[in-house]
Amino acid sequence: MAASIAVSIDIRAKRFDGATGLLFDGLTLDVAEGEVLALVGPSGVGKSTLLRMIAGLDTDFEGRITVFGQGADEAGPPGFVFQDPRLLPWLGAAENIRAVSPATTLDEAISLLGEMGLAGYETTLPGNLSGGMQRRVALARALAVQPQLLLLDEPFVSIDRKLVRELHEVIGRIAEQRRPTMILVSHDPEDAARLADRIIQLQGRPARIIAETRVDIARADRDPSRVLGIVAELEARADV
Numbered sequence: 680m681a682a683s684i685a686v687s688i689d690i691r692a693k694r695f696d697g698a699t700g701l702l703f704d705g706l707t708l709d710v711a712e713g714e715v716l717a718l719v720g721p722s723g724v725g726k727s728t729l730l731r732m733i734a735g736l737d738t739d740f741e742g743r744i745t746v747f748g749q750g751a752d753e754a755g756p757p758g759f760v761f762q763d764p765r766l767l768p769w770l771g772a773a774e775n776i777r778a779v780s781p782a783t784t785l786d787e788a789i790s791l792l793g794e795m796g797l798a799g800y801e802t803t804l805p806g807n808l809s810g811g812m813q814r815r816v817a818l819a820r821a822l823a824v825q826p827q828l829l830l831l832d833e834p835f836v837s838i839d840r841k842l843v844r845e846l847h848e849v850i851g852r853i854a855e856q857r858r859p860t861m862i863l864v865s866h867d868p869e870d871a872a873r874l875a876d877r878i879i880q881l882q883g884r885p886a887r888i889i890a891e892t893r894v895d896i897a898r899a900d901r902d903p904s905r906v907l908g909i910v911a912e913l914e915a916r917a918d919v
């Protein structure tokens with residue numbers, strides 16, 4: 680049976696006030712329930728804007744985006760991980776989760792942090808956590824509301840490659856075990872090659888989908904040479 684559609688995107692036109700030209704001039708895309716979709720493309724192409732539109736945070740466009748059958752702005756907030764972790768500096772890791780999701784008990788917050796590999800850091804203030812650890816707290820916070828849809832906006836920028844690999848593992852585990860529908864925005868094709876079931880490449884102004892790549896290799900089997908192979912395939916299709 681075909682998987683049901685989690686997110687359906689039909690943008691006829693999107694522009695910003697004062698900007699010349701359209702950012703999107705016709706863009707359609709469906710995301711299946713439980714799918715991990717990556718949106719890749721050069722800086723400024725519109726990836727973050729598209730994610731904000733899917734989250735219902737930007738409704739100023741012609742067209743319609745539905746999330747589990749409802750308008751994006753009516754569907755209830757998705758889990759959203761922003762480019763910077765946006766943690767409250769005066770609260771420990773567990774209380775940062777509870778500040779955004781008050782229904783989450785302390786035990787649940789501690790368990791989520793454990794799932795992210797942060798056992799023992801429950802009361803640590805963000806300033807005493809590494810950049811990668813802060814991203815993991817932000818992920819735990821996004822998962823606290825048990826979202827059916829998880830949106831990740833460049834969660835790997837400004838952290839070193841070793842921490843990026845650790846985060847890839849954490850996100851891969853979330854995909855396998857919790858199975859939310861995930862949309863990951865990245866300018867780096869390697870992130871997409873490691874994590875995504877399907878990779879959408881955006882390019883140009885207005886932005887268009889120039890290629891769509893399905894990755895039929897289980898995440899656990901994506902060793903470095905296979906990842907490089909996927910990246911090469913993506914790079915052959917566009918100047919990402």
Ligand SMILES: Nc1ncnc2c1ncn2[C@@H]1O[C@H](COP(=O)(O)OP(=O)(O)OP(=O)(O)O)[C@@H](O)[C@H]1O
Binds near residue numbers: 720723866
């Ligand atoms: N609020 C805004 N008002 C005017 N222009 C905007 C606004 N937000 C984004 N833009 C413009 O829209 C374009 C797309 O921006 P967006 O952040 O979506 O791109 P991106 O692909 O995510 O890039 P990056 O990887 O650098 O974040 C850019 O040219 C940006 O300057």
